[in-house]
Amino acid sequence: MDLTIAILVTVVGASTPILIAALGELVVERSGVLNLGVEGMMLLGAIAGFVVQFHTGNHYLALLCGAAAGMAASLIFGFLTLSLSANQTATGLALTIFGTGFSALAGASYSARPVALMSPIFPDLATHPVLRVLFGYSFPAYFALFMVFAIWFFLKKTRAGLILRAVGENDLSAHSIGYSVIQVRYFAVMFGGAMAGVAGACFPLTLTPQWAEGMTAGRGWIAVALVVFASWRPFRLLGGAYLFGLVMTMELYAKAGGGPLSAIPSELWAALPYIATIAVLVLISLRRDASTNAPACLGKPFMPSN
């Protein structure tokens, strides 16, 4: 029982940054833009969050600055792909490479300096043996859950969400009706950047209380894959993120040598989330109806003159 509770608590903690980043990417992709720079934006958010926390000690300010860093990076992407119609795939990859390099440079003098982790928002219940499954987390875990609902509501129930979906579905028609495709996509890309930044900041603030180069460890890519796995639907994303979190957590318990799990070498456990990502993407591409739920204009630059 105790072990189950402990595993569940770890799963939620490990899933939260993936979920936040994937939610942002979901909104971006629904508007018809494919931003593969999630990993890079997360790293920029992580170093920004860490530095602010290190100097001010304020976790919320750190999260906010992480968001700002992610959003700033996304604006570079937005300018190149939306204003200059650059190739989205190449630009996204470049953004990831840039984010990896820049965060390493900026964080060079901060390595191996510990900071304090964020404390749970219900400190009394966080120590309760059972209830901590529900109340034992710091702010980002609840923020992620709230955003699942908020994004679902936004996309499904609001006019702005309808316009965003319309832009991702048929940019030329949206343009001819009189909506500004580029403007809508800028907002979506900036939102996605902010979410990726927050997700990145979660790593030093809630998981490992220090800065390490490349500390997001490919979770940004898992987030991108999750969006496809979830067929661009927020609630499926929630399930998918926790599933991936579970697979990742298994690794920790396997390493710790807990019973049957350690029968499989821990290297395999460590590789599992990435193998699962590939498997999911292959499965998705085989399942034909899944691809039809993709925003029809995904990844295509908007060219109104043709």
Next chain:
Amino acid sequence: MPNRLELTGITKQFPGVLANDHVSFAVKPGEIHALLGENGAGKSTLVKMIYGIMQPDAGEIRWNGEPVVVANPKAARKLGIGMVFQHFSLFEALTVLENIALGMDAKIPSRELESRIREVMETYGLALDPHRTVATLSVGERQRIEIVRALLLNPQLLIMDEPTSVLTPQEVEQLFTVLRKLAAEGCSILYISHKLHEIKALCDTATILRGGKLVDTCDPKQETSRSMAEKMIGAGLKDIVKAEGRTFGPPKLVVNKLSTIKTGHFDVAVDNVSFTVRAGEILGVAGVAGNGQNALLDALSGELIGDDREAITIDGFGIGLMNTTERRRRGLCAVPEERNGHAAVGDFSLSDNSVLTARDRLGMVVLGLINSGAAKTYTGKVIADFAVKALGPASTAGSLSGGNLQKYIMGREILQKPTVLVVSQPTWGVDAGAAAAIHQALVDLAAAGSAIVVISQDLDELRALCDTLAVINMGRLSAARPVKEFSVEEIGLLMGGVHGSMETA
């Protein structure tokens, strides 16, 4: 009562073309007014100026007697001008209700919008479920969305741009009922088309444009289709010259129980299709768009390869497992519907495009090297024989207008003298003069002993061109019969999916 809309001396200049040259006409309240002309006659430019998408260089637009400047479509809608476009601006993954909400200028709560939509649909007999996803709707139903969207604004003038090009005869009749009802209530309708019998049946007045100039304003009920057509093209109309009482040779193309696998969520597959085309025969395949025509063409051309070698045979030789290139070598050429990007590569020169499909049949590639001289000569011949307006074999396919590109593509295939030619929409978007030339070339090819399959949505074309006719509906093909045995009503019923029309008649 003042005229609803009055245009005086409207002129619009594009680089190199005078699209509209001092065009003047008037539309009365409650009048159904046809705007008639060839492709490139300036109809679209004219209505774009009325709807505020473009501004005229000179001339005056009067609305209910008052001079107005229509700055943009929003201003047009505010005046009471609605427009239903030829190419719908719909979002396939969204519902009918969401699509209409997106097109409204004012923000209306969705419940109120839904009740207003239901009201409009009931008044005009336009049946549609507001919560259906557009992707699941037929073309006719999609057009209804656009009409409902326009009617929600209570327009005083409704512009319809080629509304019937994608409808079955029955759907056309339903549309006409709606339009007549609207006109009876005082709404004027500007009806753009080149289908003369429709204009005779529906319109009170017809304004005919040619080369940007107004040729005539007439009463279509007093004119014959032929006299209006001749005003449209400005010359006598050539009929297809077809030898009477031709006999057909042995079977060339035999298709036996051909089925395809559904490739996408919204595609329609071909389901157990059988037919025979003999030497010298032109078989027409009629049907509303999206009933498996694309799958049929792909299955015949070799883009979709089946698992039965004998499902398709040419001169008794099974080609069902061959790819496109092998089938071309065997004598089967195909022209798909989408001309730019499928039938031709837009960024390639015409010469290179010729190499892509004619290389084997005409020996344009020797030891892996392109014989560019042969390609150029052949392309020059296509350009000359089919009167393609292009600078020469070196001009890119994408630089040609749609009609000219179609003439080039048809010419490129026909001059290869295929044993079997399969074409989809051979004259889509091509003007009447060029269409007549393409039709004649097909008839001549058949007369020389080829078997031809023409897939088209244009019934007039099929009835004029083909010897035998079959109708495709939801991937199933009706039995082929001589075209003279079909009445339009019967074809219409088959297109709508009613088989064995004798019981329903």
